Amino acid sequence: MKSAIALAMFAxxxxxxxxxxATPNWVNDTASVQPKFPxxxxxxxxxxxxxxxxxxxxxxxxxxxxxxxxxxxxxxLAGSPALDKAIAWAAQAMKDDGLEVRTEKVMVPxxxxxxxxxxxxxxxxxHVGVLALGGSVSTPKGGITAPVVVVHDWKELDAKAEQVKGxxxxxxxxxxxxxxxxxxxxxxxxxYRGGGASQAAKRGAVAALVRSVTAKSxxxxxxxxxxxxxxxxxxxTASITIEDAELLDRLASKGTxxxxxxxxxxxxxxxxxxxxxxxxxxxxxPDEVVVISGHIDSWxxxxxxxxxxxxxxxxxxxxxxxxxxxxxxxxxxxxxxxTNEENGLRGGKGYAAAHQAELGKTVFALESxxxxxxxxxxxxxxxxxxxxxRMQTRMTDIASLLRGFGASRITxxxxxxxxxxxxxxxxxxxxxxxxxxxAYFDYHHTDAxxxxxxxxxxxxxxxxxxxxxxxVVADMPDRVDSP
Amino acid sequence: MKSAIALAMFAxxxxxxxxxxATPNWVNDTASVQPKFPxxxxxxxxxxxxxxxxxxxxxxxxxxxxxxxxxxxxxxLAGSPALDKAIAWAAQAMKDDGLEVRTEKVMVPxxxxxxxxxxxxxxxxxHVGVLALGGSVSTPKGGITAPVVVVHDWKELDAKAEQVKGxxxxxxxxxxxxxxxxxxxxxxxxxYRGGGASQAAKRGAVAALVRSVTAKSxxxxxxxxxxxxxxxxxxxTASITIEDAELLDRLASKGTxxxxxxxxxxxxxxxxxxxxxxxxxxxxxPDEVVVISGHIDSWxxxxxxxxxxxxxxxxxxxxxxxxxxxxxxxxxxxxxxxTNEENGLRGGKGYAAAHQAELGKTVFALESxxxxxxxxxxxxxxxxxxxxxRMQTRMTDIASLLRGFGASRITxxxxxxxxxxxxxxxxxxxxxxxxxxxAYFDYHHTDAxxxxxxxxxxxxxxxxxxxxxxxVVADMPDRVDSP
Numbered sequence: 001m002k003s004a005i006a007l008a009m010f011a012x013x014x015x016x017x018x019x020x021x022a023t024p025n026w027v028n029d030t031a032s033v034q035p036k037f038p039x040x041x042x043x044x045x046x047x048x049x050x051x052x053x054x055x056x057x058x059x060x061x062x063x064x065x066x067x068x069x070x071x072x073x074x075x076x077l078a079g080s081p082a083l084d085k086a087i088a089w090a091a092q093a094m095k096d097d098g099l100e101v102r103t104e105k106v107m108v109p110x111x112x113x114x115x116x117x118x119x120x121x122x123x124x125x126x127h128v129g130v131l132a133l134g135g136s137v138s139t140p141k142g143g144i145t146a147p148v149v150v151v152h153d154w155k156e157l158d159a160k161a162e163q164v165k166g167x168x169x170x171x172x173x174x175x176x177x178x179x180x181x182x183x184x185x186x187x188x189x190x191x192y193r194g195g196g197a198s199q200a201a202k203r204g205a206v207a208a209l210v211r212s213v214t215a216k217s218x219x220x221x222x223x224x225x226x227x228x229x230x231x232x233x234x235x236x237t238a239s240i241t242i243e244d245a246e247l248l249d250r251l252a253s254k255g256t257x258x259x260x261x262x263x264x265x266x267x268x269x270x271x272x273x274x275x276x277x278x279x280x281x282x283x284x285x286p287d288e289v290v291v292i293s294g295h296i297d298s299w300x301x302x303x304x305x306x307x308x309x310x311x312x313x314x315x316x317x318x319x320x321x322x323x324x325x326x327x328x329x330x331x332x333x334x335x336x337x338x339t340n341e342e343n344g345l346r347g348g349k350g351y352a353a354a355h356q357a358e359l360g361k362t363v364f365a366l367e368s369x370x371x372x373x374x375x376x377x378x379x380x381x382x383x384x385x386x387x388x389x390r391m392q393t394r395m396t397d398i399a400s401l402l403r404g405f406g407a408s409r410i411t412x413x414x415x416x417x418x419x420x421x422x423x424x425x426x427x428x429x430x431x432x433x434x435x436x437x438x439a440y441f442d443y444h445h446t447d448a449x450x451x452x453x454x455x456x457x458x459x460x461x462x463x464x465x466x467x468x469x470x471x472v473v474a475d476m477p478d479r480v481d482s483p
Numbered sequence: 484m485k486s487a488i489a490l491a492m493f494a495x496x497x498x499x500x501x502x503x504x505a506t507p508n509w510v511n512d513t514a515s516v517q518p519k520f521p522x523x524x525x526x527x528x529x530x531x532x533x534x535x536x537x538x539x540x541x542x543x544x545x546x547x548x549x550x551x552x553x554x555x556x557x558x559x560l561a562g563s564p565a566l567d568k569a570i571a572w573a574a575q576a577m578k579d580d581g582l583e584v585r586t587e588k589v590m591v592p593x594x595x596x597x598x599x600x601x602x603x604x605x606x607x608x609x610h611v612g613v614l615a616l617g618g619s620v621s622t623p624k625g626g627i628t629a630p631v632v633v634v635h636d637w638k639e640l641d642a643k644a645e646q647v648k649g650x651x652x653x654x655x656x657x658x659x660x661x662x663x664x665x666x667x668x669x670x671x672x673x674x675y676r677g678g679g680a681s682q683a684a685k686r687g688a689v690a691a692l693v694r695s696v697t698a699k700s701x702x703x704x705x706x707x708x709x710x711x712x713x714x715x716x717x718x719x720t721a722s723i724t725i726e727d728a729e730l731l732d733r734l735a736s737k738g739t740x741x742x743x744x745x746x747x748x749x750x751x752x753x754x755x756x757x758x759x760x761x762x763x764x765x766x767x768x769p770d771e772v773v774v775i776s777g778h779i780d781s782w783x784x785x786x787x788x789x790x791x792x793x794x795x796x797x798x799x800x801x802x803x804x805x806x807x808x809x810x811x812x813x814x815x816x817x818x819x820x821x822t823n824e825e826n827g828l829r830g831g832k833g834y835a836a837a838h839q840a841e842l843g844k845t846v847f848a849l850e851s852x853x854x855x856x857x858x859x860x861x862x863x864x865x866x867x868x869x870x871x872x873r874m875q876t877r878m879t880d881i882a883s884l885l886r887g888f889g890a891s892r893i894t895x896x897x898x899x900x901x902x903x904x905x906x907x908x909x910x911x912x913x914x915x916x917x918x919x920x921x922a923y924f925d926y927h928h929t930d931a932x933x934x935x936x937x938x939x940x941x942x943x944x945x946x947x948x949x950x951x952x953x954x955v956v957a958d959m960p961d962r963v964d965s966p
Contacts, residue, residue: 071733072607124555219785219930220701246935250554302702447702452729
């Protein structure tokens with residue numbers, strides 16, 4: 001199962017890795033029990049935190065920014081004019097908010113979706129909606145028609161290796177319903193989206209279709225990234241709905257099923273893009289940096305409202321409000337809007353490479369990439385186990401300031417976010433904003449990832465949580481992970 | 484509001500009229516409290532009911548039938564070859580089950596959906612999915628481009644009468660979330676789907692778009708019936724998603740919005756169709772008839788699994804199991820699978836007309852058209868108020884037999900089902916199978932109305948509830964509404 005795990009890790013890079021681990025055991029702590037630990041950091045920042053929280057929670061600026069981003073610009077896949085527009089808009093908006101702004105060039109993949117369509121041709125005639133996975137090659141012009149082989153895991157793919165030759169493999173792997181105890185199960189199911197095409201191609205398949213990675217469907221197609229193994233033929237691959245995956249499964253259990261499949265895509269030359277950076281310079285230690293971030297690109301469906309419009313407007317507005325309140329933290333607060341998280345992670349990798357020399361002085365990197373929902377706290381990671389413990393103690397202390405609106409949980413789940421992960425090997429503390437994401441995977445990577453799914457108060461609360469955490473970490477005497 | 488109410492009534496004819504009233508105040512009564520009333524009828528039938536219930540709840544034949552109907556035949560709009568196929572299949576299946584079977588010819592409308600597409604053209608360029616409402620005319624070839632006027636009720640349409648001239652009217656009327664207290668709110672919102680086009684045309688609009696009538700959306704398009712007033716120009720009309728209705732609303736609140744809209748449909752000559760009838764002849768009073776029914780047609784999207792595949796397989800299997808158990812009720816049990824409920828109600832109207840002479844001896848008509856969910860009891864109606872009271876007493880008595888699986892609630896909501904309503908003026912007692920329909924309007928009239936949304940046990944339980952009720956009503960000495 002090693003290869004499957006590796007594939008899962010890749011696939012997860014395009015979405016919240018470890019999300020499953022981040023969400024279990026949530027308890028709503030708005031009841032505000034007294035902390036069972038001393039809170040020396042919180043005590044020192046109680047007044048300023050109260051001011052930040054009150055300002056942020058009453059403010060609707062982040063939602064207003066999200067409305068511009070989603071309604072005016074919309075979906076913004078790497079290489080698209082819309083992403084260029086989003087980058088220009090975000091840079092200008094942060095300038096207008098009084099931040100020091102620059103962009104840092106990154107080259108990104110430029111994959112373009114064309115038309116796609118499918119149909120069962122035997123034993124019945126039935127339309128099947130298909131949505132190419134990001135990076136998929138095209139079918140031959142006019143499409144392909146082939147028998148269908150349905151599998152439910154890698155083992156069954158192996159067992160059916162003979163049938164798979166010349167066939168369209170359908171991975172009908174069900175994502176479990178979200179539960180507070182076990183999370184979403186995204187990590188277990190997304191591996192078939194990431195690696196299904198090459199695993200099928202290895203056994204002679206002509207195409208691979210993946211049940212959309214979601215637990216809920218109203219005939220909903222979810223796209224997402226996949227990766228071709230360099231040693232295998234590249235075969236076209238797309239998602240189908242839960243409904244159609246189940247239909248194909250039922251039909252295939254009774255006899256031979258054939259499908260017609262047409263996918264048109266274009267792999268264009270790499271395009272220039274950029275990470276957008278806005279800063280509040282530190283008053284005493286400007287070379288020590290607190291990164292707060294999200295990713296500005298999205299898939300080319302829906303509006304990218306939850307994934308990850310919500311994340312970037314949260315960071316932008318946190319910066320604006322701290323500036324507006326006249327707060328001058330000792331360290332620099334740097335808002336980074338990463339480009340190309342979805343289908344390349346070039347923004348995150350590019351940032352880590354370009355800033356390698358200063359990563360030792362990057363005291364903290366925080367990302368929000370689980371959607372725009374009520375904040376619950378933070379998931380944290382660190383390459384050093386002892387440092388993680390110290391980080392947990394201090395962050396639990398600071399996060400107690402957020403108990404009033406239920407955002408004080410600290411979970412040492414080892415994870416921050418895909419874009420900040422390339423900084424982890426250098427020892428940069430990893431922090432992910434943790435939210436009530438039970439509905440996240442219903443919308444994520446679909447046409448339904450739209451502004452109407454976002455509650456304004458949730459985004460304001462996210463700003464409050466991030467602004468307090470970033471400010472205190474930037475201003476407190478010690479590093480959050482220091483001995 | 485009289486016209487609006489009339490429109491709503493028409494629109495509801497294509498779907499569960501009065502559904503709102505049928506579902507409130509549901510309490511799960513599986514806890515099986517002792518009845519507070521005497522149960523002379525139930526007492527007499529307790530043993531046979533137990534046998535029917537045990538057999539039906541353990542049987543999966545109804546689900547197996549539903550699988551054939553949905554997967555092999557699929558969607559089956561009036562006039563389509565698929566509906567013909569469904570009719571032939573159902574007749575044969577009931578024959579195979581040992582019932583006396585015939586079909587009764589009915590002419591039906593034959594409307595055919597072509598392609599449809601939409602786009603916002605200013606102030607932004609954005610695709611808008613559209614799904615023509617049943618009966619809509621086409622746009623001119625090449626489509627129309629016009630400014631958008633968004634309204635939220637009839638009053639606002641009136642207030643914006645000047646702007647509406649030459650415009651595309653968008654009815655952005657939100658259906659409330661389902662609640663046990665207030666039901667679905669379908670009745671209040673579907674009136675805009677039914678009458679929106681003609682009301683807009685009356686004020687000079689060139690097209691009308693209706694927010695899909697659902698409370699939940701994953702960018703989901705819901706079709707359904709509409710009706711043109713004979714005095715108004717026929718303008719093209721379609722549904723759009725909640726997401727796009729909200730987007731258009733936000734954009735229109737800030738300035739001028741224009742859209743391009745293309746709808747292709749065909750209005751064909753009326754087609755021959757049929758109601759399918761299967762009978763168990765009464766042993767003592769064969770001319771007294773208990774009708775149990777659903778509708779065999781569906782919309783042309785999804786598979787028509789909940790609407791109303793679940794209803795017809797329930798009735799078919801109830802008939803089969805009663806026959807199989809060798810039960811010979813005094814009166815005739817007649818299974819009627821009505822054609823063309825969705826866009827014409829010709830099956831229901833045709834049946835009432837053809838059987839007018841015997842309606843006085845139709846002691847009971849029951850329909851299931853709220854989807855395939857756990858049964859909760861029955862909604863009842865009668866044109867005579869006193870008769871309704873007597874019916875309520877007797878049905879409460881009989882339904883106490885169903886308490887063990889939570890199907891014993893009797894609600895005098897005045898309603899049975901759209902297809903049996905044409906029999907109401909003749910005094911035929913109206914009965915609707917009441918189910919836990921909280922998710923019904925999520926799937927109804929969409930591509931998501933598919934077999935995977937139906938739980939086999941729910942359908943088995945529906946069979947149990949209907950078989951007991953039908954058998955007892957057909958066998959008991961008195962009519963269910965007699966003095």
